[in-house]
Amino acid sequence: MNQSQILRLQERVGTTPDGFWGPASIEACQRHLRDMMPSPHPFPVEGTQDFLDFFGPHGVEGGYTPPGRTFNLPFRLYLYGDTNQPVTRLSCHENCADSLLAVFERLAAVFPNEQDRKAAGILDYFGLYNPRLKRNSTTSWSMHSWMNAIDFNANKNGNKTAWPVTATMPIEVMECFAQEGWLAAGAFWGRDAMHFQATAPR
Ligand SMILES: [Zn+2]
Incomplete structure (x- = not known):
């Protein structure tokens, strides 16, 4: 984001708009999103027994696949941003599929036309289910392995x-996810802003 976008973001999350994204801004941003999340939170915390009880085992390439549910999207996405690869339906873990559809309905309301959605980056779909380890880990599975x-x-x-x-992910996109209880990686771990997952904050 450029400086004026950072200033607007700081105003939106209720911290001093000084253009410096430091600990106070990070905390304010996380609080801003947490305050929007449903209570009680609909999802468990990553890495807990509650998580395994809720989502079950992770998927394995060529083996177990978590129970998915497919739904129609309110607007068309493009796989890897390629307009020759439109995506009109997604499959998500059955325990968060209704929630993800609700996120998309919120996105459709906040970004009502194709041009706004393109500018926000939400048309460029980079995947959901992918049974694999986390990058740089030999033991820890990516949330994508649970289809969530x-x-x-x-x-x-x-x-x-x-x-x-x-990174450029707009706070307004993160808000749509937060309102359904989803975590935005950009806000909660300061990188990987492409990524959203159906877990509660720690
Ligand atoms: Zn991801």
């Missing part, structure tokens, strides 16, 4: 790209 995480606009919101100073 989704990525958008990876080109501008990379795994190691700092949000919001370099």
Whole structure:
């Protein structure tokens, strides 16, 4: 984000708009999103027994697949931003599929036309289910292995790209997810802003 976008973001999350994204801004942003989440929170915390009780085992390539449910999207996405690869339906873990559809309905309301959605980066779909280990881990499974995480606009919101100073994911997108209880990686771990997952904050 550029300086004026950072200032607007700071105003929106209720911290001093000084253009410096430091600990006070990070805390204010996380609080802003937490305050929007449903109570009680609909999802468990990652890495807990509650999580395994709720979502079951992770998927394995060529083996177990978590129970998914497919739904029609309120607007068309494009796989990897490629207009030759439109996506009109998604499959998500059955315990968060209604929730993800509700997120998309919120996104459709906040970004009512195609141009706004394109600018927000939410048309550029980078995947949901992918049974694999986390990057740089030999033991810890990616949330994508449970079919409860989704990525958008990876080109501008990379795994190691700092949000919001370099990455571009808008706070308004994170708010739509937060209102249904989903965590925005950019806000909660300061990078990987493409990524949203159906877990409660720690
Ligand atoms: Zn992801």
